[in-house]
Amino acid sequence: MKSHTATLEFLVPSRVGFVHITPLVEAELRKSGIREGLCLVNALHITASVFINDDEQGLLEDYRRWLEGLAPHDPDRWQHNRTGEDNADAHLKRQVMGREVVVAVTEGRLHFGTWERIFYGEFDGRRRKRVLVKIIGE
Amino acid sequence: MKSHTATLEFLVPSRVGFVHITPLVEAELRKSGIREGLCLVNALHITASVFINDDEQGLLEDYRRWLEGLAPHDPDRWQHNRTGEDNADAHLKRQVMGREVVVAVTEGRLHFGTWERIFYGEFDGRRRKRVLVKIIGE
Amino acid sequence: MKSHTATLEFLVPSRVGFVHITPLVEAELRKSGIREGLCLVNALHITASVFINDDEQGLLEDYRRWLEGLAPHDPDRWQHNRTGEDNADAHLKRQVMGREVVVAVTEGRLHFGTWERIFYGEFDGRRRKRVLVKIIGE
Numbered sequence: 001m002k003s004h005t006a007t008l009e010f011l012v013p014s015r016v017g018f019v020h021i022t023p024l025v026e027a028e029l030r031k032s033g034i035r036e037g038l039c040l041v042n043a044l045h046i047t048a049s050v051f052i053n054d055d056e057q058g059l060l061e062d063y064r065r066w067l068e069g070l071a072p073h074d075p076d077r078w079q080h081n082r083t084g085e086d087n088a089d090a091h092l093k094r095q096v097m098g099r100e101v102v103v104a105v106t107e108g109r110l111h112f113g114t115w116e117r118i119f120y121g122e123f124d125g126r127r128r129k130r131v132l133v134k135i136i137g138e
Numbered sequence: 139m140k141s142h143t144a145t146l147e148f149l150v151p152s153r154v155g156f157v158h159i160t161p162l163v164e165a166e167l168r169k170s171g172i173r174e175g176l177c178l179v180n181a182l183h184i185t186a187s188v189f190i191n192d193d194e195q196g197l198l199e200d201y202r203r204w205l206e207g208l209a210p211h212d213p214d215r216w217q218h219n220r221t222g223e224d225n226a227d228a229h230l231k232r233q234v235m236g237r238e239v240v241v242a243v244t245e246g247r248l249h250f251g252t253w254e255r256i257f258y259g260e261f262d263g264r265r266r267k268r269v270l271v272k273i274i275g276e
Numbered sequence: 277m278k279s280h281t282a283t284l285e286f287l288v289p290s291r292v293g294f295v296h297i298t299p300l301v302e303a304e305l306r307k308s309g310i311r312e313g314l315c316l317v318n319a320l321h322i323t324a325s326v327f328i329n330d331d332e333q334g335l336l337e338d339y340r341r342w343l344e345g346l347a348p349h350d351p352d353r354w355q356h357n358r359t360g361e362d363n364a365d366a367h368l369k370r371q372v373m374g375r376e377v378v379v380a381v382t383e384g385r386l387h388f389g390t391w392e393r394i395f396y397g398e399f400d401g402r403r404r405k406r407v408l409v410k411i412i413g414e
Binding site: 139175176189191194197199204208234235236244249251274275 | 279346347354357368374375376408412
Binding site: 001051057 | 143181219229233236270274
Protein backbone atom coordinates (compact mmCIF):
# COMPACT_ATOMS: atom_id res chain seq x y z
CA MET A 1 0.00 0.00 0.00
CA LYS A 2 1.21 3.48 -0.89
CA SER A 3 0.22 6.71 0.80
CA HIS A 4 0.64 10.38 -0.01
CA THR A 5 0.13 13.34 2.33
CA ALA A 6 -0.01 17.04 1.44
CA THR A 7 -1.41 20.25 2.88
CA LEU A 8 -2.83 23.12 0.86
CA GLU A 9 -2.98 26.66 2.20
CA PHE A 10 -5.64 29.31 1.66
CA LEU A 11 -6.21 32.90 2.70
CA VAL A 12 -9.75 33.96 1.85
CA PRO A 13 -9.88 37.80 2.17
CA SER A 14 -13.54 37.85 3.30
CA ARG A 15 -15.33 36.16 6.20
CA VAL A 16 -17.17 33.74 3.88
CA GLY A 17 -15.91 32.47 0.52
CA PHE A 18 -15.49 29.43 -1.71
CA VAL A 19 -12.37 28.28 -3.55
CA HIS A 20 -12.38 25.69 -6.34
CA ILE A 21 -9.55 23.26 -5.47
CA THR A 22 -10.01 20.28 -7.83
CA PRO A 23 -6.82 21.02 -9.84
CA LEU A 24 -4.75 21.19 -6.64
CA VAL A 25 -6.05 17.80 -5.49
CA GLU A 26 -5.46 16.30 -8.95
CA ALA A 27 -1.87 17.54 -8.81
CA GLU A 28 -1.34 15.71 -5.50
CA LEU A 29 -2.85 12.55 -6.97
CA ARG A 30 -0.38 12.69 -9.87
CA LYS A 31 2.52 13.12 -7.42
CA SER A 32 1.31 10.11 -5.42
CA GLY A 33 1.54 7.67 -8.33
CA ILE A 34 -1.52 5.90 -6.86
CA ARG A 35 -3.80 4.25 -9.47
CA GLU A 36 -6.51 2.61 -7.31
CA GLY A 37 -7.54 3.79 -3.86
CA LEU A 38 -9.23 6.50 -1.83
CA CYS A 39 -8.49 10.22 -1.57
CA LEU A 40 -9.51 12.07 1.60
CA VAL A 41 -9.66 15.88 1.47
CA ASN A 42 -10.53 17.66 4.71
CA ALA A 43 -10.36 21.05 6.35
CA LEU A 44 -7.84 21.18 9.19
CA HIS A 45 -9.99 23.89 10.79
CA ILE A 46 -13.37 23.69 12.48
CA THR A 47 -14.85 26.79 10.86
CA ALA A 48 -14.27 25.63 7.27
CA SER A 49 -15.51 22.88 4.95
CA VAL A 50 -14.43 20.77 2.04
CA PHE A 51 -17.37 19.80 -0.16
CA ILE A 52 -18.22 18.71 -3.68
CA ASN A 53 -20.70 20.60 -5.83
CA ASP A 54 -21.05 22.75 -8.94
CA ASP A 55 -18.54 25.38 -10.08
CA GLU A 56 -21.24 27.99 -10.77
CA GLN A 57 -21.09 31.46 -9.22
CA GLY A 58 -24.86 31.83 -8.74
CA LEU A 59 -25.02 28.59 -6.79
CA LEU A 60 -22.09 29.59 -4.58
CA GLU A 61 -23.95 32.84 -3.81
CA ASP A 62 -27.05 30.74 -3.02
CA TYR A 63 -24.99 28.70 -0.53
CA ARG A 64 -23.71 31.88 1.10
CA ARG A 65 -27.18 33.37 1.61
CA TRP A 66 -28.85 30.09 2.54
CA LEU A 67 -26.24 29.29 5.19
CA GLU A 68 -26.55 32.85 6.55
CA GLY A 69 -30.29 32.17 6.98
CA LEU A 70 -29.73 28.81 8.69
CA ALA A 71 -26.98 30.04 11.05
CA PRO A 72 -26.72 33.85 11.08
CA HIS A 73 -23.48 35.66 11.89
CA ASP A 74 -24.78 37.40 14.98
CA PRO A 75 -22.11 37.97 17.64
CA ASP A 76 -24.79 38.22 20.37
CA ARG A 77 -26.87 35.18 19.46
CA TRP A 78 -24.64 32.24 20.36
CA GLN A 79 -23.18 30.96 23.63
CA HIS A 80 -19.83 30.24 22.01
CA ASN A 81 -19.35 33.94 21.39
CA ARG A 82 -19.27 34.60 25.16
CA THR A 83 -15.76 33.12 25.14
CA GLY A 84 -14.56 36.21 23.24
CA GLU A 85 -15.09 34.61 19.82
CA ASP A 86 -17.50 35.97 17.22
CA ASN A 87 -17.47 32.92 14.92
CA ALA A 88 -20.01 30.50 16.40
CA ASP A 89 -22.01 30.72 13.17
CA ALA A 90 -18.98 29.47 11.21
CA HIS A 91 -18.85 26.28 13.31
CA LEU A 92 -22.54 25.68 12.53
CA LYS A 93 -22.32 26.49 8.81
CA ARG A 94 -19.43 24.06 8.46
CA GLN A 95 -21.56 21.21 9.86
CA VAL A 96 -24.17 21.74 7.11
CA MET A 97 -21.54 21.71 4.36
CA GLY A 98 -19.35 19.00 5.93
CA ARG A 99 -15.70 18.72 6.98
CA GLU A 100 -14.40 16.34 4.36
CA VAL A 101 -14.90 14.43 1.14
CA VAL A 102 -13.68 10.96 0.23
CA VAL A 103 -13.18 10.47 -3.50
CA ALA A 104 -12.46 7.19 -5.28
CA VAL A 105 -9.23 6.93 -7.28
CA THR A 106 -9.68 4.76 -10.39
CA GLU A 107 -7.03 4.28 -13.10
CA GLY A 108 -4.98 7.11 -11.64
CA ARG A 109 -7.76 9.72 -11.70
CA LEU A 110 -10.31 11.18 -9.29
CA HIS A 111 -13.41 9.14 -10.12
CA PHE A 112 -15.94 11.91 -10.64
CA GLY A 113 -19.27 12.49 -12.33
CA THR A 114 -19.40 15.15 -15.05
CA TRP A 115 -20.08 18.15 -12.80
CA GLU A 116 -18.38 17.16 -9.54
CA ARG A 117 -15.84 19.72 -8.34
CA ILE A 118 -14.10 20.03 -4.95
CA PHE A 119 -14.44 23.28 -3.01
CA TYR A 120 -12.88 24.76 0.08
CA GLY A 121 -15.64 26.54 1.99
CA GLU A 122 -14.46 29.30 4.29
CA PHE A 123 -16.77 30.64 7.01
CA ASP A 124 -14.29 32.57 9.17
CA GLY A 125 -11.67 33.84 6.77
CA ARG A 126 -9.18 36.69 6.64
CA ARG A 127 -6.47 34.37 8.01
CA ARG A 128 -4.30 31.60 6.69
CA LYS A 129 -5.92 28.13 6.85
CA ARG A 130 -5.06 24.64 5.68
CA VAL A 131 -6.60 21.64 3.92
CA LEU A 132 -5.24 18.08 4.12
CA VAL A 133 -5.03 15.71 1.16
CA LYS A 134 -4.38 12.07 2.07
CA ILE A 135 -4.36 9.41 -0.61
CA ILE A 136 -3.96 5.68 0.03
CA GLY A 137 -3.97 2.80 -2.42
CA GLU A 138 -1.58 1.35 -4.93
CA MET B 139 -4.43 -4.43 -1.53
CA LYS B 140 -7.49 -5.28 -3.64
CA SER B 141 -9.97 -2.81 -5.08
CA HIS B 142 -13.38 -3.11 -6.68
CA THR B 143 -15.25 -0.44 -8.67
CA ALA B 144 -18.87 -0.48 -9.80
CA THR B 145 -21.55 2.00 -10.82
CA LEU B 146 -25.26 1.63 -10.10
CA GLU B 147 -27.91 3.38 -12.18
CA PHE B 148 -31.21 4.88 -11.07
CA LEU B 149 -34.12 6.64 -12.70
CA VAL B 150 -36.41 8.12 -10.06
CA PRO B 151 -39.69 9.05 -11.81
CA SER B 152 -40.38 12.07 -9.53
CA ARG B 153 -38.30 15.14 -8.70
CA VAL B 154 -37.60 13.91 -5.14
CA GLY B 155 -37.39 10.27 -4.04
CA PHE B 156 -35.43 7.76 -1.99
CA VAL B 157 -34.22 4.32 -3.06
CA HIS B 158 -33.00 1.64 -0.63
CA ILE B 159 -29.73 0.34 -2.12
CA THR B 160 -28.13 -1.78 0.62
CA PRO B 161 -28.62 -5.09 -1.26
CA LEU B 162 -26.96 -3.64 -4.38
CA VAL B 163 -23.92 -2.54 -2.37
CA GLU B 164 -23.74 -5.92 -0.60
CA ALA B 165 -23.74 -7.65 -3.99
CA GLU B 166 -20.72 -5.56 -5.07
CA LEU B 167 -18.94 -6.42 -1.82
CA ARG B 168 -19.44 -10.13 -2.48
CA LYS B 169 -18.07 -9.73 -6.01
CA SER B 170 -15.01 -7.90 -4.66
CA GLY B 171 -13.91 -10.78 -2.41
CA ILE B 172 -12.67 -8.15 0.08
CA ARG B 173 -12.85 -9.23 3.75
CA GLU B 174 -11.38 -6.23 5.60
CA GLY B 175 -11.40 -2.66 4.31
CA LEU B 176 -13.51 0.37 3.49
CA CYS B 177 -16.46 0.76 1.14
CA LEU B 178 -17.19 4.21 -0.33
CA VAL B 179 -20.63 4.80 -1.85
CA ASN B 180 -21.22 8.22 -3.44
CA ALA B 181 -23.53 10.00 -5.84
CA LEU B 182 -21.83 10.88 -9.14
CA HIS B 183 -24.23 13.84 -9.40
CA ILE B 184 -24.39 17.09 -7.45
CA THR B 185 -28.16 17.12 -6.97
CA ALA B 186 -28.34 13.69 -5.28
CA SER B 187 -27.17 12.08 -2.05
CA VAL B 188 -26.10 8.77 -0.64
CA PHE B 189 -26.93 8.51 3.07
CA ILE B 190 -27.55 5.96 5.80
CA ASN B 191 -30.74 5.93 7.83
CA ASP B 192 -33.91 3.97 8.55
CA ASP B 193 -35.93 2.05 5.94
CA GLU B 194 -39.25 3.44 7.18
CA GLN B 195 -41.68 5.17 4.82
CA GLY B 196 -42.94 7.75 7.33
CA LEU B 197 -39.38 8.89 8.03
CA LEU B 198 -38.57 9.19 4.33
CA GLU B 199 -41.67 11.39 3.96
CA ASP B 200 -40.43 13.45 6.94
CA TYR B 201 -37.10 13.96 5.15
CA ARG B 202 -38.90 15.06 2.00
CA ARG B 203 -41.02 17.68 3.77
CA TRP B 204 -38.27 18.84 6.11
CA LEU B 205 -35.80 19.39 3.25
CA GLU B 206 -38.50 21.22 1.30
CA GLY B 207 -38.84 23.58 4.29
CA LEU B 208 -35.07 24.11 4.60
CA ALA B 209 -34.48 24.67 0.85
CA PRO B 210 -37.74 25.16 -1.08
CA HIS B 211 -38.07 24.26 -4.75
CA ASP B 212 -38.79 27.78 -5.92
CA PRO B 213 -37.51 28.53 -9.44
CA ASP B 214 -37.47 32.29 -8.70
CA ARG B 215 -35.75 32.21 -5.33
CA TRP B 216 -32.18 31.21 -6.14
CA GLN B 217 -29.39 32.83 -8.15
CA HIS B 218 -28.40 29.49 -9.70
CA ASN B 219 -31.77 29.33 -11.43
CA ARG B 220 -30.91 32.45 -13.48
CA THR B 221 -28.59 30.20 -15.51
CA GLY B 222 -31.67 28.49 -16.98
CA GLU B 223 -31.73 25.76 -14.32
CA ASP B 224 -34.61 25.23 -11.89
CA ASN B 225 -32.79 22.86 -9.54
CA ALA B 226 -30.83 25.12 -7.16
CA ASP B 227 -32.82 23.66 -4.25
CA ALA B 228 -31.59 20.18 -5.16
CA HIS B 229 -27.94 21.28 -4.78
CA LEU B 230 -28.78 22.64 -1.30
CA LYS B 231 -30.83 19.64 -0.16
CA ARG B 232 -28.00 17.32 -1.14
CA GLN B 233 -25.57 19.18 1.17
CA VAL B 234 -27.84 18.54 4.18
CA MET B 235 -28.10 14.83 3.40
CA GLY B 236 -24.49 14.41 2.22
CA ARG B 237 -22.78 13.16 -0.96
CA GLU B 238 -21.31 9.91 0.30
CA VAL B 239 -20.99 7.28 2.99
CA VAL B 240 -17.95 5.29 4.02
CA VAL B 241 -18.77 1.91 5.52
CA ALA B 242 -16.36 -0.47 7.23
CA VAL B 243 -15.97 -3.96 5.77
CA THR B 244 -15.36 -6.58 8.49
CA GLU B 245 -15.19 -10.33 7.89
CA GLY B 246 -16.54 -9.86 4.37
CA ARG B 247 -19.66 -7.90 5.37
CA LEU B 248 -20.77 -4.27 5.61
CA HIS B 249 -20.19 -3.52 9.29
CA PHE B 250 -23.56 -2.05 10.23
CA GLY B 251 -25.66 -1.46 13.30
CA THR B 252 -29.07 -3.12 13.44
CA TRP B 253 -31.04 -0.44 11.60
CA GLU B 254 -28.45 1.07 9.27
CA ARG B 255 -29.52 1.01 5.61
CA ILE B 256 -27.99 2.82 2.61
CA PHE B 257 -30.23 5.11 0.54
CA TYR B 258 -29.90 6.95 -2.73
CA GLY B 259 -31.56 10.33 -2.27
CA GLU B 260 -32.75 12.00 -5.46
CA PHE B 261 -33.56 15.74 -5.49
CA ASP B 262 -33.73 16.37 -9.23
CA GLY B 263 -35.02 13.17 -10.77
CA ARG B 264 -36.83 12.10 -13.91
CA ARG B 265 -33.50 11.30 -15.58
CA ARG B 266 -30.93 8.55 -15.39
CA LYS B 267 -28.29 9.03 -12.66
CA ARG B 268 -25.40 7.05 -11.22
CA VAL B 269 -23.89 6.00 -7.90
CA LEU B 270 -20.30 4.82 -7.45
CA VAL B 271 -19.27 1.91 -5.21
CA LYS B 272 -15.52 1.69 -4.51
CA ILE B 273 -14.19 -0.93 -2.12
CA ILE B 274 -10.56 -1.23 -1.06
CA GLY B 275 -8.95 -3.69 1.33
CA GLU B 276 -7.94 -7.31 1.26
CA MET C 277 -2.44 -3.86 4.55
CA LYS C 278 -3.34 -3.97 8.25
CA SER C 279 -6.78 -3.32 9.71
CA HIS C 280 -8.10 -2.74 13.20
CA THR C 281 -11.74 -2.85 14.35
CA ALA C 282 -13.17 -1.74 17.68
CA THR C 283 -16.51 -0.63 19.09
CA LEU C 284 -16.99 1.98 21.79
CA GLU C 285 -20.07 2.07 23.98
CA PHE C 286 -21.94 5.09 25.36
CA LEU C 287 -24.93 5.70 27.57
CA VAL C 288 -25.89 9.38 27.49
CA PRO C 289 -28.32 9.97 30.40
CA SER C 290 -30.30 12.68 28.55
CA ARG C 291 -32.09 12.68 25.19
CA VAL C 292 -29.46 14.95 23.59
CA GLY C 293 -25.79 15.13 24.55
CA PHE C 294 -22.24 15.29 23.24
CA VAL C 295 -19.26 13.17 24.34
CA HIS C 296 -15.65 14.02 23.49
CA ILE C 297 -14.12 10.75 22.23
CA THR C 298 -10.74 11.72 20.70
CA PRO C 299 -8.69 9.94 23.41
CA LEU C 300 -10.67 6.71 22.89
CA VAL C 301 -10.00 6.79 19.14
CA GLU C 302 -6.31 7.58 19.72
CA ALA C 303 -6.09 4.55 22.02
CA GLU C 304 -7.45 2.31 19.24
CA LEU C 305 -4.95 3.80 16.78
CA ARG C 306 -2.08 2.95 19.14
CA LYS C 307 -3.38 -0.64 19.49
CA SER C 308 -3.58 -0.96 15.68
CA GLY C 309 0.11 -0.25 15.12
CA ILE C 310 -0.89 1.51 11.87
CA ARG C 311 1.40 4.40 10.85
CA GLU C 312 -0.12 5.55 7.52
CA GLY C 313 -3.75 5.09 6.51
CA LEU C 314 -7.34 6.12 7.16
CA CYS C 315 -9.43 5.94 10.32
CA LEU C 316 -13.22 5.73 9.99
CA VAL C 317 -15.31 6.54 13.08
CA ASN C 318 -19.09 6.15 12.72
CA ALA C 319 -22.21 5.81 14.79
CA LEU C 320 -23.76 2.33 14.56
CA HIS C 321 -27.15 3.95 15.20
CA ILE C 322 -29.32 6.15 13.00
CA THR C 323 -30.25 8.66 15.69
CA ALA C 324 -26.66 9.57 16.58
CA SER C 325 -23.66 11.26 14.95
CA VAL C 326 -19.91 11.27 14.97
CA PHE C 327 -18.52 14.69 14.06
CA ILE C 328 -15.42 16.84 14.45
CA ASN C 329 -15.56 20.26 15.99
CA ASP C 330 -14.48 22.32 19.00
CA ASP C 331 -14.37 21.05 22.59
CA GLU C 332 -16.09 24.16 23.98
CA GLN C 333 -19.19 23.91 26.15
CA GLY C 334 -20.87 27.07 24.81
CA LEU C 335 -20.58 25.80 21.25
CA LEU C 336 -22.02 22.40 22.17
CA GLU C 337 -24.97 24.21 23.74
CA ASP C 338 -25.30 26.26 20.52
CA TYR C 339 -25.46 23.00 18.53
CA ARG C 340 -28.15 21.64 20.85
CA ARG C 341 -30.41 24.71 20.52
CA TRP C 342 -29.74 25.23 16.80
CA LEU C 343 -30.60 21.62 15.95
CA GLU C 344 -33.72 21.86 18.10
CA GLY C 345 -34.77 24.84 15.96
CA LEU C 346 -34.03 23.04 12.68
CA ALA C 347 -35.76 19.77 13.65
CA PRO C 348 -37.88 20.14 16.82
CA HIS C 349 -38.56 17.21 19.14
CA ASP C 350 -42.32 17.27 18.66
CA PRO C 351 -43.92 13.80 18.91
CA ASP C 352 -46.95 15.00 16.88
CA ARG C 353 -45.12 16.74 14.06
CA TRP C 354 -43.50 13.90 12.11
CA GLN C 355 -44.89 10.95 10.15
CA HIS C 356 -42.24 8.60 11.56
CA ASN C 357 -43.74 9.06 15.02
CA ARG C 358 -46.99 7.42 13.89
CA THR C 359 -45.11 4.11 14.02
CA GLY C 360 -45.07 4.38 17.82
CA GLU C 361 -41.68 6.12 17.87
CA ASP C 362 -41.12 9.63 19.24
CA ASN C 363 -37.63 10.14 17.83
CA ALA C 364 -38.13 11.31 14.23
CA ASP C 365 -36.34 14.56 15.11
CA ALA C 366 -33.25 12.56 16.13
CA HIS C 367 -33.03 10.99 12.65
CA LEU C 368 -33.14 14.49 11.12
CA LYS C 369 -30.67 16.09 13.53
CA ARG C 370 -28.19 13.32 12.82
CA GLN C 371 -28.24 14.12 9.09
CA VAL C 372 -27.20 17.72 9.77
CA MET C 373 -24.30 16.64 11.98
CA GLY C 374 -23.34 13.56 9.93
CA ARG C 375 -22.93 9.84 10.59
CA GLU C 376 -19.18 9.48 10.35
CA VAL C 377 -15.76 11.06 10.07
CA VAL C 378 -12.75 9.84 8.14
CA VAL C 379 -9.43 10.98 9.62
CA ALA C 380 -6.00 10.61 8.04
CA VAL C 381 -3.38 8.64 9.96
CA THR C 382 0.12 10.07 9.44
CA GLU C 383 3.25 8.88 11.26
CA GLY C 384 1.11 6.88 13.67
CA ARG C 385 -1.13 9.76 14.75
CA LEU C 386 -4.56 11.17 13.87
CA HIS C 387 -3.65 13.95 11.45
CA PHE C 388 -5.57 16.84 12.95
CA GLY C 389 -5.54 20.61 12.90
CA THR C 390 -4.99 22.39 16.22
CA TRP C 391 -8.61 22.46 17.38
CA GLU C 392 -10.09 19.34 15.75
CA ARG C 393 -11.73 16.98 18.26
CA ILE C 394 -13.99 13.98 17.64
CA PHE C 395 -17.44 13.94 19.26
CA TYR C 396 -20.20 11.43 19.67
CA GLY C 397 -23.49 13.29 19.22
CA GLU C 398 -26.51 11.65 20.84
CA PHE C 399 -30.03 12.70 19.80
CA ASP C 400 -32.07 9.85 21.33
CA GLY C 401 -30.21 8.83 24.45
CA ARG C 402 -30.97 7.14 27.76
CA ARG C 403 -29.92 3.79 26.27
CA ARG C 404 -26.69 2.02 25.43
CA LYS C 405 -25.33 2.82 21.96
CA ARG C 406 -22.21 2.02 19.98
CA VAL C 407 -19.60 3.69 17.78
CA LEU C 408 -17.35 1.83 15.33
CA VAL C 409 -13.66 2.58 14.84
CA LYS C 410 -12.11 1.00 11.72
CA ILE C 411 -8.51 1.75 10.80
CA ILE C 412 -6.80 0.52 7.65
CA GLY C 413 -3.28 1.12 6.41
CA GLU C 414 0.17 -0.07 7.27
